[in-house]
Amino acid sequence: MSFTSEVKDELARVAPECSHCEKAALAALVRIEGTLFVSGPGRYRMEVATDVPSVARLIIRLLHALYKLKTELTVRRSVLHKTPNYLIEVPAQPGLAEALADMGILSADGGLEMGIDPKLVRKNCCAAAYLRGAFLGSGFISNPKSDFHFEITVESQPLAEGLAALLEERGIGARIMQRRSSHMLYLKSGNAILEFLALAGGHQAALRMEQERVVKSVRNDVNRMVNAEVANRQKASNAAVDQLFAIKVVLEHYGMENLPPALQDFIRLRVSYPDASLKELGEYANPPLSKSAVYHRVRRIEQMADEAKRRR
Numbered sequence: 001m002s003f004t005s006e007v008k009d010e011l012a013r014v015a016p017e018c019s020h021c022e023k024a025a026l027a028a029l030v031r032i033e034g035t036l037f038v039s040g041p042g043r044y045r046m047e048v049a050t051d052v053p054s055v056a057r058l059i060i061r062l063l064h065a066l067y068k069l070k071t072e073l074t075v076r077r078s079v080l081h082k083t084p085n086y087l088i089e090v091p092a093q094p095g096l097a098e099a100l101a102d103m104g105i106l107s108a109d110g111g112l113e114m115g116i117d118p119k120l121v122r123k124n125c126c127a128a129a130y131l132r133g134a135f136l137g138s139g140f141i142s143n144p145k146s147d148f149h150f151e152i153t154v155e156s157q158p159l160a161e162g163l164a165a166l167l168e169e170r171g172i173g174a175r176i177m178q179r180r181s182s183h184m185l186y187l188k189s190g191n192a193i194l195e196f197l198a199l200a201g202g203h204q205a206a207l208r209m210e211q212e213r214v215v216k217s218v219r220n221d222v223n224r225m226v227n228a229e230v231a232n233r234q235k236a237s238n239a240a241v242d243q244l245f246a247i248k249v250v251l252e253h254y255g256m257e258n259l260p261p262a263l264q265d266f267i268r269l270r271v272s273y274p275d276a277s278l279k280e281l282g283e284y285a286n287p288p289l290s291k292s293a294v295y296h297r298v299r300r301i302e303q304m305a306d307e308a309k310r311r312r
Helices: 003-011 021-033 053-067 096-102 124-138 157-169 190-200 203-254 261-272 278-284 291-311
Strands: 034-040 043-050 072-077 084-090 139-141 150-154 175-179 182-187
Touching (some): 003 053, 003 124, 003 203, 021 053, 021 150, 053 096, 124 150, 124 190, 157 182, 182 190, 203 291, 261 278
Antiparallel strands (some): 072 084, 175 182
């Protein structure tokens, strides 16, 4: 099961906070995933499809409980994805037109409402339920182990703008992008996605996502430390090669016996420990030397090597 399906399964089981929350959730689901067929004045039939079994059960339960509508369920299996798809058919019947109007899908004159009926989202809990139903309909959320991404796809711009406004009122910034004939409402930041999940009631999904964020943060910190250590080692190795080359020039020009004892000791240390850093060379010295003392010897060797090159 994908992470999106897991989140939808959890959200489909969220208990309503008031008697109107279920209507708001069903209205969003039907608006986004439903297909309405008109066979004459006031005669409608409807189909709603989903690939999450708990969402299919929720739709059927709410259609029965809220509006006493008859439904027919067909389970189809996708040849491409090898996953079942649940088609809920609501045949033409008395009360369907009234139910569609009550869900804010049909206007008073029988036309389609393009935005969100304000009476459905008057209360905060109902607005959260409507957003939850929208995600149950066409929402997608990436696995938190990868990059964070969240989207809800709708057909009309007024509906996309209405959902964005509901989120904005609750401090969640969403963006809208047109994609072919549909509109995509999306969240990119991990914080915004966590806030949506908490608002919609997906607390287990939010907890899992937060755990993955912590793991990512720790992994990134470790990677930065490792990369820094590798870079430092590479820098130290490059410096050691330059020092060994300078030592070779100095020995050829001056001879070991003509160098001060401090430089002779440094040369022996560097040749003995070619991969060591200056700090490590200081620790190997007897008596131990500070890093600055070792660096002073390095600078003296390099200066002598430069002088020798100029005299050639």
